[in-house]
Amino acid sequence: MLPFDVSGPMPSPAHSHTMQKNLSSDDHSNPTTLLDVARAAGVSASTVSRIMNGTARVADDKRKAVLAAIEKMHFAPNQMARSLKKGSTMTIGIVVQDISSPFFDETLRGVDDALKGTGYTSVIVSGHWNADEESDRIRLLLARKVDGIILLTGRISDETVLKFANQRPIVATGRALRTSNAIGFKVDNEHGAYLATRHLLDLGHRRIVFIKGPDSSSDANERLAGYHRAMAEADVPVDPQLVVQGDFHEPSGQAAITALLERDVPFTAVFAANDLSAYGARLALYRKDRHVPDDVSLVGFDDLPGSSYTAPPMTTVRQPLYDLGKAATNALLSLMGREAFDEGVAPVELIVRETTRAVE
Known part of the structure; x- marks a missing residue:
């Protein structure tokens, strides 16, 4: 960049x-x-x-x-000479979890735009959703003398993040942190999941499948809590059969819905904990000749760019991924001595498209 x-x-x-x-x-x-x-x-x-x-x-x-x-x-300035003079490498490290994921791609686009005109470039590494690997990658970035680090979600503990922040400023997404050397940005996953489930309930659905994310993910657990809150508020009992395991990737969504259909478990709607799982669920429904939304309504979470181009376009909960990347970058620049940043990030919102409809 x-x-x-x-x-x-x-x-x-x-x-x-x-x-x-x-x-x-x-x-x-x-x-x-x-x-x-x-x-x-x-x-x-x-x-x-x-x-x-x-x-x-x-x-x-x-x-x-x-x-x-x-x-x-x-014109290409002598970056090494500038770095020696300033005591800075003019480089920031970015830890993502899956370089191939469109989720991180959107956030990185925000980071890239926020870095334009600052003189900073970036080094991107992947933690692969593994706490030990994340820690190793952060140590690698510190050894390269980066000026600061952006950690996009991940598995390491807040305590570990704060220890690393003693060496270089860190901004992390998916966390509620605020110290002199560490800032966290966290979206309201529970509220987003509540909005999605409430939307389906308002359309008359009662047999609503929820495809979970990995149990080790706080985001996934918060979305499950939002699903349960909406169901309880509507006084609709949750059938344990309808809460199925996923891992935030397409194959897990496909496998979860395929298993329910093969067992003839009745349902009229699916709420997946993220858009990628919803894409997999959509494929499973298609292969079993279940039409969306005529037979089954479908909702995702994230609002990835591809979700507005599925057939039909998918209802989902929008996370401000691009804005989150820009905000995280501006916060890191602030920690590194730049001017104050605007802390505001847009809240999650339900984007209703064409994959949901009322029960007839």
Whole structure:
């Protein structure tokens, strides 16, 4: 993740020798300097430096002029020299759990956008939903002298997070933390699950399957609690057969619904603890010739980008994944000495699409 695009067209041979000297970073005898960029943009060298470090507050036209000059002139500052001078590597570490998951992809997109113009780049590692591996990956990032760490959910304890935060600032999602060196962002999973279950109950459904997430996940347990709260509030007994195990991945959702259908367990709706499980459940229903929503209503949790493009588009609980990534990054920059950040993150909300309908 780079603060600006260093790719771009090389100057044409028709340009003068002087222009080639200024615009080509491949000319090692006369490399483009920060002063060259400043002259091209019509600003001072210190302004260019502060814009690249993300510390300048200047008019948009000046900022755009500087970034355009950087791109056009293929200017690549000596990052090692800057790091030695500042005592900083200008690098942050990001720990995800599954690099291939669209859940983390959306959050990382928010991180990437928040880093633009700051001068920081990132190193991304995966913990694979394993506490020991997460700890190893964080130690690896610390050994690489990253300036701070963003931990996207995970299995390590809050106590472990705070111990690592004694060495570098850490911002973690899925946790309620607030110390001088650690900040946590947590969405209201219980309320989101309550909204989803309440929606199905309001449509007249009473036999509602809940596909759980892994028992070791606090998010999964909170969503199960929201399901139970809504059912109890509506005075609808929960059939234990309808609460089935999943692991937040598509195959587990497919297996859970296939098993219920093969055992002829009656139900009219499915609420999956995340969208990926719901995708698997949808496939199981399709293969057993159960139509969504005519035969079975379906609700997910997350509102991944693909959920609005399923056939039919899926009702789900929206997590502000992109906004969460931006907020986590801004919080980390704040912990590392930047200006204060806006702590607000949009609440979860139910997005009703076309996979739910009233019981006839």
